[in-house]
Amino acid sequence: MERHRPTLDAAVEAVRVRGHHTAYPESPSRSVYGEDAAPVGQAAFEARLGADFPLDGPGDRGRVATERSPYGPVLGVTYPRADADALVAASTRALASWRRTSPDDRAAVAVEILDRLNRRSFEMAHAVQHTTGQSFVMAFQAGGPHAQDRGLEAVACAYDMIGRYAGESRWEKPQRRGGGLVMAKRYTARGRGVGLVIGCNTFPTWNSYPALFANLVTGNTTIVKPHPGAVLPLALTVAVARDVLTEAGLDPDVVLLAAEDPDDRVAADLALRPEVRIVDFTGSTAFGDWLEANARQAFVSTEKAGVNTVVVDSTAAYRPMLANLAHSLSLYSGQMCTSPQNLFVPSGGIETDEGRKGPDEFAADLGAAVADLVGDPARLAGVLGAVVGDGVLARVDAVAELGETVLAPTAPAHPEFPDAAVRTPAIVRLTADRRDVYGREHFGPISFVITARDTDESLRLLRETITESGAITASVYSTSEDVLARAEDAALDAGVNLSENLTRGVFVNQSAAFSDYHGTGANPAATASLTDPRFVAGRFDLVQSRRHA
């Protein structure tokens, strides 16, 4: 703990102040990570391909290999196939001792795991790139340091909350006849039980770490169930965690991997076990809703589909706005849960520093900005990455059925991986009455420029569609403080985080650990924010003892 105390204290302070903070540098540069880090990481990744992933654990159901890179190659890594009974039994056995490990020791273990993951960031970057389809730099950042920072943020939140409400006290009640009635009291933050973290295909580490690390610090064991398409990043994580636990003389089964054949449906099985008291899930609305309705014995946090919204009213920086939006639409081919989908513009057009722009002109200019961004093959690879899954490809390729295509998707060749599935963003024009189309999520590089009567209608539609279908992000462009205030009002009612007039190097789809909340829990897209007090507080109970002192 002594070694990790400065990291932890700084993180706790950062969570409170919510300014810029990072413990893990986001730049994949040699000056930060060392001369050898990149080639060593790449070699480590390549050595895993086609090989068995060494991971001991309970159960004996053979091995599974389920991953194919969106860039082409089959990974061929094999993992132990999850045996639900054995996993639950092992996790429950590990719970008794983990609950009795002090919060300080649990936090130290968590930070040590994160530090080691950080040193493996290059290996992780390749693993994330070739499971999610993210570009290498994005995979490095989002899958490595940014995910590690989010994990540390969860450690800090949990550690801070436990420290604030648990511990010891001396209660001394003055008595009328002099002397005091004195009690010594102890409050223990008691983990609720076995946690189940169900990872997604697109952000296997970033979306799982807050839950995994909050679970650890609050005294819960965790079974990590990766998406069959993105096992390796979480297998690496679990292996590192088990190493740290073992070296600390603790039960490695505090963290377990549940890799499965897609037909095993092990997530649904595990989620209903009475021992499983916490479930975290990122993925489809259908399965998220099912978990909420059925895993009644557990504290369930889900992140599901949504209709991220941009309201364009006016701007004093037309080109920077277009560039910012183009980047947001293109980044990882719109496959972020934070990517904008619905852009509302008033029928009368928008006032800009380049004069009034009608909806048609805005749509065309936005399309041109996107085409310009992704037209350069060098940038294409870094911005778009590859498309994950046939569902996204099918949706993009059928986009013309949705409305008038302003920008048609293309399938350019990837400069490095000839078999990569690459698509440039599609932009479709819709009128406000086509809520049947834009009122639901079209996951992937598909967005809509929707003509509203005026900005009032745009804000009303933001409020209504997000209240109904949820959203992780919303964004507004206006030169009017009055419009911005009304947008904030609408966002507050809809319960969505709002970015205003982003034109510089901050994008609506990016949230910064220790500062930005991700999601709110106030609309159907997610039940909680990462990492707000509810997300952490649901993971432990306070159990007290007292005696005369």
Next chain:
Amino acid sequence: MERHRPTLDAAVEAVRVRGHHTAYPESPSRSVYGEDAAPVGQAAFEARLGADFPLDGPGDRGRVATERSPYGPVLGVTYPRADADALVAASTRALASWRRTSPDDRAAVAVEILDRLNRRSFEMAHAVQHTTGQSFVMAFQAGGPHAQDRGLEAVACAYDMIGRYAGESRWEKPQRRGGGLVMAKRYTARGRGVGLVIGCNTFPTWNSYPALFANLVTGNTTIVKPHPGAVLPLALTVAVARDVLTEAGLDPDVVLLAAEDPDDRVAADLALRPEVRIVDFTGSTAFGDWLEANARQAFVSTEKAGVNTVVVDSTAAYRPMLANLAHSLSLYSGQMCTSPQNLFVPSGGIETDEGRKGPDEFAADLGAAVADLVGDPARLAGVLGAVVGDGVLARVDAVAELGETVLAPTAPAHPEFPDAAVRTPAIVRLTADRRDVYGREHFGPISFVITARDTDESLRLLRETITESGAITASVYSTSEDVLARAEDAALDAGVNLSENLTRGVFVNQSAAFSDYHGTGANPAATASLTDPRFVAGRFDLVQSRRHA
């Protein structure tokens, strides 16, 4: 706010330190509350009897009068009969402006309500006495200052948590090429919606205030649905709240009363409304379970039945132990959710400062201690109070069917109220195999002395019965630190708060605001503690906005 700042700051500090703290003196003495407070309060209460309770509010479904004092008289106070549609509509209307009232202003309103309630403590004491059957002094304390302190504790928890996670920040990310990327961010704690607080018959204010005041500070409106047998204490509370809101220029419908005819089933109706996003309930396991299963749109907190347990292993203070236990069993005729029910003693007896006592002797001595305590007519009224409800009377009167009666209940005359339903505690001997009897709650003055093989079996049965049927309290007597440690271990596993070797003026059924948690949420007796972080964190979302600075 300025006026209430010292009260609030001290309360926030107290919640962290968890030592002795109180803002509202518990002594009903003239030196504290003034010469006239007692007669003025009594007169105010008497003026309400047989009269219409003046409370404006939405709806027009006539009036209801449902209260009869456990001490005899029908109260005859009439209240507006709840109109669920009108209440939900009014509460939802009030929500928009209340959400936009600042946390500081909301906290100030909450503290002002509590301060005014404190000044009405004598009137409240009579109202609580004649609805719950508590003795006057207990009704004054538990219904007045102790409830107010619990309310203030909830205000402090909520205010502290909002202050810690919401507010504003400046985010400045250093850029490689110099200069910083600077964002101004704002985080708003957004109330989840309409809250429903369902009161109980025995502690209408104490069990409702944490939810009501946590709701207020976190930006939720609240409909207070009292038990038909204990309306007046909550009607007084709601009336005071509405006065404060109105005087502050705010919508009084932020707090509404839902008095009902018992056949109206308005609680079940309200709990399922989509606008109702928070439900708090104290009462039967059946209805609590129903709420948890059905009010899926809401954050539901329940407190239900349990089997509070005492493990007697050994003691160095036999008589003080007996006196302490006798008091705990007798207080309010065992009608506290914290009253002990199951006392486990080893078959070989217990070592004491008066030599070894076998189970029979312990049971007889405990019976004698209880008989001695309640045998004095002067103390009888102050300790026992009156029995609330025919269900309790029926259970007590049939106690001989449960096992061998060590102490038979009696029905002494109340010195002041000839029609009061008074019962002294019954104690029944059972063997450990009669889990069919002691494994469920027998609400009222009924307890069991249960012979276990040894203390190990006692602890095993504590662990098992509480895991299965829940408990709000547990208690252990032992001179062995090893046994105490094992008892703490068992209590931690069962998720129950443990009192150890209580012999002086602290009783297992009493919990101190700002210091003791009440319940844990870790066993079936309750989903949360009052007032732990989960209890508060479930009541708001964090919604963020950000822009370039």
